[in-house]
Amino acid sequence: xETGSLSLADVPGGFDLQATVxxxxxxxxxxxxxxxxxxxxxxxxxxxxxxxxxxxxxWVRQVDDRLAWRATGDVADLLVERFRLGDDxxxxxxxxxxxxxxxxxxxxxxGLRVVSDxxxxxxxxxxxxxxxxxGRIHALVNALAEAFGDAVEADGATYHAFxxxxxxxxxxxAALRDLGLGFRAPxxxxxxxxxxxxxxxxxxxxxxxESARGELQRxxxxxxxxxxxxxLFGLGYLAAVPxxxxxxxxxxxxxxxxxxxxxxxxxxxxxxxxGPRAGYAQTYLYHYFRE
DNA sequence: CGCCAGGCTAGCG
DNA sequence: CGCTAGCATGGC
Numbered sequence: 001x002e003t004g005s006l007s008l009a010d011v012p013g014g015f016d017l018q019a020t021v022x023x024x025x026x027x028x029x030x031x032x033x034x035x036x037x038x039x040x041x042x043x044x045x046x047x048x049x050x051x052x053x054x055x056x057x058x059w060v061r062q063v064d065d066r067l068a069w070r071a072t073g074d075v076a077d078l079l080v081e082r083f084r085l086g087d088d089x090x091x092x093x094x095x096x097x098x099x100x101x102x103x104x105x106x107x108x109x110x111g112l113r114v115v116s117d118x119x120x121x122x123x124x125x126x127x128x129x130x131x132x133x134x135g136r137i138h139a140l141v142n143a144l145a146e147a148f149g150d151a152v153e154a155d156g157a158t159y160h161a162f163x164x165x166x167x168x169x170x171x172x173x174a175a176l177r178d179l180g181l182g183f184r185a186p187x188x189x190x191x192x193x194x195x196x197x198x199x200x201x202x203x204x205x206x207x208x209x210e211s212a213r214g215e216l217q218r219x220x221x222x223x224x225x226x227x228x229x230x231x232l233f234g235l236g237y238l239a240a241v242p243x244x245x246x247x248x249x250x251x252x253x254x255x256x257x258x259x260x261x262x263x264x265x266x267x268x269x270x271x272x273x274x275g276p277r278a279g280y281a282q283t284y285l286y287h288y289f290r291e
Numbered sequence: 292c293g294c295c296a297g298g299c300t301a302g303c304g
Numbered sequence: 305c306g307c308t309a310g311c312a313t314g315g316c
């Protein structure tokens with residue numbers, strides 16, 4: 001087991017681990033003190049969170065200006081990437097128009113970051129997200145890992161990586177339904193098969209936000225909203241603005257001029273207003289106003 | 292019991 | 305094009 005600690009003192013705009021891993025972007029972080037994902041907790045502040053990333057079991061916790069980690073390998077670089085610690089949040093917010101709702105959202109808490117998660121787990125997670133609560137998405141995604149992912153031992157316990165495309169493609173639709181996937185089961189099965197078979201263009205995914213969105217919607221179970229979530233959290237396109245039921249309510253209440261009838265037109269209006277990193281604004285608004 | 296959840300798809304007009 | 309019913313499941 002290796003350990004390390006990252007200083008957050010010089011990370012511009014700061015970092016809030018709990019907000020970032022419990023804000024329904026990533027569903028593969030679990031808190032040691034019970035499975036309270038999605039439940040508002042006043043102070044998970046210095047709790048340990050764990051996951052399996054790139055084959056390593058990883059524990060991480062934040063104490064003030066330090067991010068401490070333990071893992072089965074060196075994960076310092078991985079954490080910097082996954083949590084986008086290189087993003088200058090002060091610069092991001094300086095690029096937004098100043099308005100009251102966003103200022104309020106940023107203050108509670110500052111340091112929430114858009115995650116940068118691996119593509120396939122993000123794709124499957126958000127296919128699963130349709131018509132589910134955040135807590136149930138978390139439970140389902142981790143049930144998929146336990147059922148079909150590689151086992152990794154650490155500290156005398158067994159953890160599971162998220163399944164690779166071929167592993168999920170080999171799962172029967174009935175087995176997926178048994179986990180509680182419901183009508184999402186065939187979507188996950190067919191999408192996993194497409195990725196496992198190479199029926200996806202990496203060039204299109206890497207060819208900009210518009211290109212990626214089109215390629216993503218080729219997958220069954222991926223419409224405009226899920227495509228935006230994958231583009232933002234799994235491909236790093238900060239122009240993506242996922243508009244779920246909560247975000248639509250938030251827009252209608254706080255930004256009535258941006259809430260158009262259609263999905264696409266609303267997203268375009270939000271991008272027009274906040275600019276090319278509008279996804280960051282959406283992530284803060286969603287996190288703060290969801291309650 | 293009814294309603295809703297980080298929606299999508301098929302099938303209408 | 306736009307619009308809507310149906311979809312599985314569990315929690316409140």
